[in-house]
Amino acid sequence: MKWSDALLSIVVLFGIIFIVVLCAEAAAESPSLTVEGIGTVTVPADTASISISVTSSNDNMTTAQAEASRKMSNVIDALKAIGVKDDEIMSGQSTGVTSYQSTSKVCKVVNNTTVCENSTFEASSLERSAVVRLRTVDQSRINEVVEAAKSAGAKAYLAGYGLGDASKAVADARQKAVANAKENAQQMASAAGVRLGKVLEISAYGLPDINMAGSYSSGQTGMVDVTSYVIVTYEIVT
Numbered sequence: 001m002k003w004s005d006a007l008l009s010i011v012v013l014f015g016i017i018f019i020v021v022l023c024a025e026a027a028a029e030s031p032s033l034t035v036e037g038i039g040t041v042t043v044p045a046d047t048a049s050i051s052i053s054v055t056s057s058n059d060n061m062t063t064a065q066a067e068a069s070r071k072m073s074n075v076i077d078a079l080k081a082i083g084v085k086d087d088e089i090m091s092g093q094s095t096g097v098t099s100y101q102s103t104s105k106v107c108k109v110v111n112n113t114t115v116c117e118n119s120t121f122e123a124s125s126l127e128r129s130a131v132v133r134l135r136t137v138d139q140s141r142i143n144e145v146v147e148a149a150k151s152a153g154a155k156a157y158l159a160g161y162g163l164g165d166a167s168k169a170v171a172d173a174r175q176k177a178v179a180n181a182k183e184n185a186q187q188m189a190s191a192a193g194v195r196l197g198k199v200l201e202i203s204a205y206g207l208p209d210i211n212m213a214g215s216y217s218s219g220q221t222g223m224v225d226v227t228s229y230v231i232v233t234y235e236i237v238t
Contacts, residue, residue, distance in 0.1 A: 035185045052154045055127045068128040079145060
């Protein structure tokens with residue numbers, strides 16, 4: 001046998017051994033089932049967010065910006081005067097420009113002839129907004145802040161409720177999500193005539209949702225819905 005033939009035989013032999021090992025490992029792997037779990041808890045809020053905004057309709061953009069800044073400064077001064085703290089006023093005030101246009105048609109008779117003219121009106125306004133995050137959900141305090149902002153020339157309304165520290169609520173929601181994933185997996189396994197084995201992998205995905213509970217969910221005011229999402233992979237026992 002030539003050396004090249006012997007070398008070829010060795011390569012083929014090792015190739016066969018490698019394939020057999022891979023097949024054995026694949027056969028040894030247990031089938032698995034991956035499911036999603038969702039868990040939500042509703043807890044009392046401890047913060048309230050109030051949206052405030054001021055506008056300027058000056059045609060000169062530089063002047064409009066200065067006017068809006070002055071109005072917002074007056075509003076913030078009014079809020080501080082009733083005890084709103086600096087750290088309750090969210091930094092990073094936003095500014096936006098709104099433009100609108102209207103067209104009207106005016107017709108008149110001149111020398112027995114109807115003459116129509118189109119008249120177009122254009123205007124724009126600059127809006128500056130900010131958020132006040134109160135560390136309370138007391139309705140009288142919320143009303144006081146909203147009315148103070150309105151009296152200072154701003155539009156103001158309660159934008160929603162929140163949590164200063166959501167860690168415990170998130171942990172409780174995640175625990176519910178894991179239980180929900182197990183329930184879903186058991187139902188699917190039962191329908192397939194198999195049993196669940198151990199958990200092979202578990203992970204949270206996405207950020208927890210923290211939203212004001214409204215009439216569409218819990219129907220309670222001053223409450224917050226915290227939702228967690230998990231993905232769990234179970235071993236399948238046949």
